[in-house]
Amino acid sequence: MEASELELFRRGIRHATETCGDEALDAALDELGWRDALVADRNTAVSLLFEAQGSTVVDSSALDWLLAAALGGQDGGRTSVVLPLLRRAAPPGRVSAGRCEVHGLGTRTVARADETVVVAEADGGPVAFTVKASSLELRPVRGLDPALGIVEVTGDLNAAAGRPVDWEAAASVGQLAVGHELVGLARAMLELARQHALDRVQFGRPISSFQAIRHRLAESLVAVEAADGLLAAAWEDPSPVMAAMAKGLAGRSARAVARHAQQVLAGIGFTTEHPLHRYVRRTIVIDQLLGASSVLTRQLGEDVLERGTLPPTLPL
Amino acid sequence: MELDAFKVAVDAWLDEHERELACDYEGVGTLDQQVAQLRKVMGMAYAAGFMRMGWPERAGGLGGSNLLRAYLGEVLTARDLVEAGIYSLPEVLAPTMIDYAPEALAAEMVPKLLSGDEIWCQGFSEPGTGSNLGSLACRATHTDAGWRINGQKVWTSLAQYAQRCVLLTRTGTPESAHRGITAMFIDMDSPGITVRPIESMHGAEEFCEVFYDDVVVPLDRVLGEVDGGWSIAMDLLPYERSTALWHRASYLHRRLGQLVSAAPAGTLDPTAVGEATQLLWAFRARSRATQRRLAAGETLGSETSIDKVLVATAEQAIFDLVAEGLGPDVATGDDPVSARWRAEFLYSRAATIYGGSAEIQRNIIARRLLGLGDDR
Ligand SMILES: Cc1cc2nc3c(=O)[nH]c(=O)nc-3n(C[C@H](O)[C@H](O)[C@H](O)COP(=O)(O)OP(=O)(O)OC[C@H]3O[C@@H](n4cnc5c(N)ncnc54)[C@H](O)[C@@H]3O)c2cc1C
Numbered sequence: 247m248e249a250s251e252l253e254l255f256r257r258g259i260r261h262a263t264e265t266c267g268d269e270a271l272d273a274a275l276d277e278l279g280w281r282d283a284l285v286a287d288r289n290t291a292v293s294l295l296f297e298a299q300g301s302t303v304v305d306s307s308a309l310d311w312l313l314a315a316a317l318g319g320q321d322g323g324r325t326s327v328v329l330p331l332l333r334r335a336a337p338p339g340r341v342s343a344g345r346c347e348v349h350g351l352g353t354r355t356v357a358r359a360d361e362t363v364v365v366a367e368a369d370g371g372p373v374a375f376t377v378k379a380s381s382l383e384l385r386p387v388r389g390l391d392p393a394l395g396i397v398e399v400t401g402d403l404n405a406a407a408g409r410p411v412d413w414e415a416a417a418s419v420g421q422l423a424v425g426h427e428l429v430g431l432a433r434a435m436l437e438l439a440r441q442h443a444l445d446r447v448q449f450g451r452p453i454s455s456f457q458a459i460r461h462r463l464a465e466s467l468v469a470v471e472a473a474d475g476l477l478a479a480a481w482e483d484p485s486p487v488m489a490a491m492a493k494g495l496a497g498r499s500a501r502a503v504a505r506h507a508q509q510v511l512a513g514i515g516f517t518t519e520h521p522l523h524r525y526v527r528r529t530i531v532i533d534q535l536l537g538a539s540s541v542l543t544r545q546l547g548e549d550v551l552e553r554g555t556l557p558p559t560l561p562l
Numbered sequence: 563m564e565l566d567a568f569k570v571a572v573d574a575w576l577d578e579h580e581r582e583l584a585c586d587y588e589g590v591g592t593l594d595q596q597v598a599q600l601r602k603v604m605g606m607a608y609a610a611g612f613m614r615m616g617w618p619e620r621a622g623g624l625g626g627s628n629l630l631r632a633y634l635g636e637v638l639t640a641r642d643l644v645e646a647g648i649y650s651l652p653e654v655l656a657p658t659m660i661d662y663a664p665e666a667l668a669a670e671m672v673p674k675l676l677s678g679d680e681i682w683c684q685g686f687s688e689p690g691t692g693s694n695l696g697s698l699a700c701r702a703t704h705t706d707a708g709w710r711i712n713g714q715k716v717w718t719s720l721a722q723y724a725q726r727c728v729l730l731t732r733t734g735t736p737e738s739a740h741r742g743i744t745a746m747f748i749d750m751d752s753p754g755i756t757v758r759p760i761e762s763m764h765g766a767e768e769f770c771e772v773f774y775d776d777v778v779v780p781l782d783r784v785l786g787e788v789d790g791g792w793s794i795a796m797d798l799l800p801y802e803r804s805t806a807l808w809h810r811a812s813y814l815h816r817r818l819g820q821l822v823s824a825a826p827a828g829t830l831d832p833t834a835v836g837e838a839t840q841l842l843w844a845f846r847a848r849s850r851a852t853q854r855r856l857a858a859g860e861t862l863g864s865e866t867s868i869d870k871v872l873v874a875t876a877e878q879a880i881f882d883l884v885a886e887g888l889g890p891d892v893a894t895g896d897d898p899v900s901a902r903w904r905a906e907f908l909y910s911r912a913a914t915i916y917g918g919s920a921e922i923q924r925n926i927i928a929r930r931l932l933g934l935g936d937d938r
Binding site for chain 2: 440443444451452454455456457460461463464465467468471472473475476478479488491494495498540542543544545546547548550551554555556557559560562
């Protein structure tokens with residue numbers, strides 16, 4: 247994208263996420279040409295939108311579209327895609343003896359779309375099935391973050407007609423997308439805490455003058471920038487290892503910022519009248535989407551120890 | 563020369579001269595050996611032209627982007643030919659000379675530093691002045707014969723080897739704080755300078771006390787403006803947190819790689835290894851972006867404090883793992899390889915102290931990057 251075009255796009259995305267609710271955001275994204283941008287410049291389309299979604303705690307069908315497109319769907323990425331259960335990054339289905347057993351999660355798009363893509367582990371590698379939404383059982387989940395509108399998906403499908411897909415590649419871009427959303431959440435929580443620190447007066451001075459508060463906020467900025475920098479690097483070298491590493495760090499960073507922001511905001515941040523709780527809820531749920539930070543971090547360490555070598559370095 | 567061509571040329575040269583460039587000692591070596599090795603490698607790289615690339619022509623360089631310097635230090639460190647900390651000293655000191663010394667002085671002196679002919683040191687800290695640099699007391703008085711210096715510095719790294727020193731002095735009243743500081747370029751063989759090496763915890767005489775008794779410094783050795791030393795120190799700090807840190811990451815990468823292949827099975831917590839790896843990669847990503855901004859002509863500032871916090875955190879995380887996975891070697895190994903792990907583990911404890919402590923970096927981030935105002 248050219249600089250002027252990029253700026254327009256950026257502003258469009260920001261405006262859409264700030265003004266649209268979850269339902270209206272899909273239409274606004276279509277109007278902005280987000281899906282064309284996804285084809286032309288995936289890095290920009292994904293990083294801008296998902297960070298903006300995080301900073302406003304809104305949600306769209308973009309993750310489904312992104313995964314569907316990465317799985318090579320024929321519909322221009324219109325369908326929804328069944329996600330792994332929380333913590334996990336492996337495909338949500340398993341093929342054996344001619345049947346495909348499905349147990350995963352869906353965004354609210356799954357409930358809306360006519361068709362959905364299920365990826366399953368099979369003997370010859372992952373395969374995808376495009377099925378009618380009505381052939382799956384959907385249980386709406388309330389849980390920690392009811393606003394997210396996720397559903398638990400189960401099913402037992404006929405396993406004929408699966409097409410081979412590169413699930414790892416699709417999951418990797420999904421991880422980068424969720425990583426950017428976590429960075430957006432973390433930046434927004436830091437900003438809520440920063441503003442509160444400047445406004446709130448105790449002992450006759452703004453609490454922003456207390457070093458314990460300042461260092462928590464400084465620590466938060468370091469965490470956010472570390473995650474953001476690693477995500478940017480992962481786009482330059484898009485490998486499953488880098489994507490998982492970047493998402494793992496983004497999740498850890500967002501959780502750390504959530505902790506600091508909660509402490510700085512204290513009583514007011516513990517109420518549902520203050521927006522912080524929505525960010526904290528979203529952080530803890532989406533950190534676990536496509537691989538929880540704890541799992542990804544441990545997995546990275548196990549791989550490194552098992553091989554006795556580090557992942558490829560970032561060249562200058 | 564472009565970065566890619568430079569990489570190819572440097573790599574080929576390093577392969578070709580592998581034997582002559584190699585260390586002639588095993589393990590950590592003495593500081594004398596490390597300094598001798600450094601001078602040898604810098605001298606050869608200078609003669610081959612590589613050490614001059616990325617430095618401006620007016621200071622004896624061959625021009626080109628800072629990325630060339632970043633790569634050279636990275637690869638020399640990755641191949642374990644130089645100790646990253648002392649190799650990177652020119653990254654801190656040469657930019658100050660180039661930006662603030664009289665042009666002829668910079669043109670005369672910088673090549674001596676880059677070629678390894680000379681070692682320079684940085685005289686900032688004093689017994690009463692650590693983090694609060696604005697309180698320094700080492701006095702410089704204007705006389706017809708030149709500036710007369712009286713006072714004491716401490717923690718001056720490599721002063722016992724140094725031919726020159728970039729010294730911060732008090733030229734204003736004691737109350738003038740950061741407004742009354744002047745930077746000077748000192749010959750370490752000037753009469754009146756006494757250097758007393760101090761043994762540091764990791765077993766080397768890494769830094770020194772330096773006493774200045776009626777030391778006379780020619781008037782034209784002032785760097786920048788009289789009473790303008792504070793801004794020089796502030797301009798220098800972002801350099802201290804850019805290319806030098808990229809070199810450091812290369813060292814950390816090598817050591818983490820060696821650790822995960824050397825640590826006995828079951829001694830390391832995979833989660834801690836994953837965390838340290840993420841941190842080091844995040845630092846490299848960030849530092850690379852800093853290098854690119856520098857190459858694009860941007861001025862670096864307080865945002866490099868984030869780089870510094872990250873690299874220090876990564877270094878300590880990695881060496882905390884060393885103390886786990888190779889704990890017995892660190893604690894009781896008396897062979898050269900163990901002694902080196904031990905020395906480097908101990909040195910890592912200083913990563914949050916030198917170059918502005920971790921707390922001072924967080925103060926800068928809070929004030930300058932988060933706009934939190936005064937801490938009073
Ligand atoms: C290996 C090594 C090499 C060095 N090389 C050089 C060199 O070549 N030249 C040179 O000039 N100096 C050098 N130094 C000195 C270094 O710059 C100082 O040690 C550093 O600035 C800290 O000063 P200090 O040790 O006096 O600690 P202090 O400033 O006394 O700090 C003590 C503790 O208090 C904390 N603290 C201080 N002020 C604040 C504050 N405002 N808010 C919160 N916490 C605070 C610090 O973070 C630290 O934890 C070197 C130091 C080391 C360890």
